[in-house]
Amino acid sequence: MLTIAVVRTELVKSLRRMRTYVAYGILMLIPVIMAVAIDLNPPAARGEGRLLYLASQTGLLLPAFALRITSAFLLVIVVALFGGDAIAGEASWGNLRYMLMRPIGRGRLVVAKFAVAVFCAWVAVVLVVLTGLVVGVIFFGASSIGFPLSLVVGGQSTGAILGHLAIATAYVAWSLTGVVAFSFMVSCMTDAPFGAIFAGVGLYFTSLILDSITSLGSIRYVLPTHYFDSWVDLVTRGTWHSDMWRGMALQLGYVLLFALIGLGWFRRKDILS
Amino acid sequence: MTEAVVEIVGLSKRFGAHVLAVDDLSFSVEPGQVCGLLGPNGAGKTTCLRMLLGLIRPTSGETRLFGTVVTPGTEQLRRVGALIESSAFVPHLSGMRNLRLWWEAGGAKWSAADLDQALAIADLGDAIDRKVKTYSQGMRQRLGLARVLLGKPEILVLDEPTNGLDPGEMREVRQLVRRVAEAGSTVLFSSHVLAEVEQICTHAVVMDKGKLVATGSVEALIGSSGSVYLEVDDVAKARRVLEAMPSVRRVDDEAPGLAVATEGGRRSELVAALVQAGVAVETVTARRRLEEAFLGLVEAF
Numbered sequence: 001m002l003t004i005a006v007v008r009t010e011l012v013k014s015l016r017r018m019r020t021y022v023a024y025g026i027l028m029l030i031p032v033i034m035a036v037a038i039d040l041n042p043p044a045a046r047g048e049g050r051l052l053y054l055a056s057q058t059g060l061l062l063p064a065f066a067l068r069i070t071s072a073f074l075l076v077i078v079v080a081l082f083g084g085d086a087i088a089g090e091a092s093w094g095n096l097r098y099m100l101m102r103p104i105g106r107g108r109l110v111v112a113k114f115a116v117a118v119f120c121a122w123v124a125v126v127l128v129v130l131t132g133l134v135v136g137v138i139f140f141g142a143s144s145i146g147f148p149l150s151l152v153v154g155g156q157s158t159g160a161i162l163g164h165l166a167i168a169t170a171y172v173a174w175s176l177t178g179v180v181a182f183s184f185m186v187s188c189m190t191d192a193p194f195g196a197i198f199a200g201v202g203l204y205f206t207s208l209i210l211d212s213i214t215s216l217g218s219i220r221y222v223l224p225t226h227y228f229d230s231w232v233d234l235v236t237r238g239t240w241h242s243d244m245w246r247g248m249a250l251q252l253g254y255v256l257l258f259a260l261i262g263l264g265w266f267r268r269k270d271i272l273s
Numbered sequence: 274m275t276e277a278v279v280e281i282v283g284l285s286k287r288f289g290a291h292v293l294a295v296d297d298l299s300f301s302v303e304p305g306q307v308c309g310l311l312g313p314n315g316a317g318k319t320t321c322l323r324m325l326l327g328l329i330r331p332t333s334g335e336t337r338l339f340g341t342v343v344t345p346g347t348e349q350l351r352r353v354g355a356l357i358e359s360s361a362f363v364p365h366l367s368g369m370r371n372l373r374l375w376w377e378a379g380g381a382k383w384s385a386a387d388l389d390q391a392l393a394i395a396d397l398g399d400a401i402d403r404k405v406k407t408y409s410q411g412m413r414q415r416l417g418l419a420r421v422l423l424g425k426p427e428i429l430v431l432d433e434p435t436n437g438l439d440p441g442e443m444r445e446v447r448q449l450v451r452r453v454a455e456a457g458s459t460v461l462f463s464s465h466v467l468a469e470v471e472q473i474c475t476h477a478v479v480m481d482k483g484k485l486v487a488t489g490s491v492e493a494l495i496g497s498s499g500s501v502y503l504e505v506d507d508v509a510k511a512r513r514v515l516e517a518m519p520s521v522r523r524v525d526d527e528a529p530g531l532a533v534a535t536e537g538g539r540r541s542e543l544v545a546a547l548v549q550a551g552v553a554v555e556t557v558t559a560r561r562r563l564e565e566a567f568l569g570l571v572e573a574f
Contacts, residue, residue, distance in 0.1 A: 001380060002379075002380040005377055005378060005379070005380045006378050008377070009374045009375075009377060009378040012366075012370075012374055013363055013366070013374065016365065016366060016370070017365050018365065090363075093361055093362070093363065093364060094358075094359065094361025095361045095362055095363055097323075097328055097357055097361070098361060098362075098375060098420070099375070099378060100326075100327070100328055100345065100346065101326055101327075101328070101350055101353070101355050101357075102346075102350060102351075102375065102378050102379040103346055103347060103348045103349070103350040103351045103379055104346055104378060104379060104380075105345065105346035106345050106346055108346070109346075267345070268330065270288075270323075270328070270329040270330060271323065271328040271329065272323075272329070
């Protein structure tokens with residue numbers, strides 16, 4: 001019961017904050033801009049990438065394209081914001097010490113704040129997809145699955161595409177949870193929220209850069225971003241890639257590692273803010 | 274035997290290799306006491322209070338609340354209302370929402386918060402529903418005091434609670450502390466305004482450089498040494514008589530009379546000695562106040 005009370009408190013703090021809605025609003029704007037741009041300037045069938053072309057043919061795949069584009073940058077910043085601001089933000093206000101003067105325990109507060117940060121991050125991912133779906137259907141329709149498109153997407157039915165889209169959404173949300181966890185871990189260590197946010201963004205881009213160095217060999221397979229885009233074939237071809245399992249397992253390891261380090265650090269930390 | 278509300282036992286806190294903020298500190302606060310925690314800046318008062326509330330881990334020693342060793346998030350915190358340094362809130366939420374969230378985070382029902390008293394203390398009117406980021410420092414501090422009183426805590430731990438308040442508000446806070454104490458609560462009150470401590474507190478703990486300098490009732494601290502202003506008919510003779518007394522530390526000219534610094538002596542003994550020596554005493558004023566006692570104790574430490 002006490003944990004639920006703390007989670008509710010933390011949820012209210014996040015959901016009554018303008019910053020949260022500004023972040024969500026910007027993310028929701030991206031699919032709209034994409035739809036307008038694609039509608040005004042339709043891509044060539046083979047010129048600008050399979051997913052972009054498919055998105056112009058069926059509104060059901062616009063959210064997948066939006067997800068691919070935003071998860072490469074904007075979503076990373078937003079989820080790092082939720083993770084990095086969770087504890088350090090409260091410390092920077094000076095309110096963290098007052099929360100810890102309640103008989104709730106540090107472990108419980110960390111769990112509640114992490115749960116709310118992850119929830120807000122997942123909502124961000126879902127909003128991109130839902131906005132993309134609505135806008136995509138409005139602009140490009142939902143019933144255009146068929147010849148000649150069915151040849152391109154491997155004959156996926158509307159239901160299959162929606163199912164695969166849902167799985168892809170969950171996969172991206174889970175993949176980004178590693179970024180949330182890293183930002184959160186740093187947030188447990190510092191009173192500077194921007195430092196924690198940049199740490200999460202930095203982790204993502206450092207991993208991307210390292211992953212592009214093929215000479216690193218098998219080391220690349222354990223980089224947090226290595227399997228980030230493994231979901232694309234599921235949506236475009238309807239084929240489940242085994243890399244998705246590896247990606248989920250890898251993120252699980254990172255999420256647990258970062259969250260536990262953050263928890264351990266925070267439990268021993270002197271609250272001086 | 275009554276259990277102490279607060280016990281500080283051999284408490285030390287070291288930050289890094291070179292900063293010993295609190296050094297083997299021990300004292301206790303009994304039920305019903307209004308105890309002032311005094312010390313110059315950097316004496317370790319806030320560090321001590323933070324350890325008492327489980328915000329900072331002691332390097333050695335321990336703190337106890339109601340007989341229970343304090344650990345972070347201890348259940349005993351439910352019986353404590355605390356204000357450490359400045360009041361702080363979630364800025365994008367209203368004062369009321371802040372109070373409610375803070376209270377409910379502890380798993381308590383909002384209806385049990387005794388809100389009316391808290392709102393009366395805050396005296397924020399309609400501003401209680403405004404976002405805290407629009408508040409002045411004084412308004413935040415009053416809201417902080419309201420939060421302290423939610424649920425009628427058995428002990429108030431107040432660290433410089435009058436910071437940021439105007440003189441009228443400071444007086445209100447002092448009256449509030451008195452009322453709370455009269456209602457049976459214990460108060461541990463840190464302040465650098467010694468006159469304030471003298472007015473409010475029944476007991477005091479004096480710290481310097483992290484160590485305990487003195488502890489006891491305010492009366493005892495003031496009374497153990499002092500300063501007396503005397504006006505006499507023969508200043509030179511009075512000076513000779515007074516300087517010969519073992520309880521007199523120093524005699525200074527302060528026209529038209531003499532300022533006499535004493536150690537443990539009573540004013541009546543000074544007057545008796547002067548009269549016995551044939552010196553007529555026209556005025557005797559005890560000038561010894563807590564500020565002087567404090568400075569004397571810290572300088573001698």
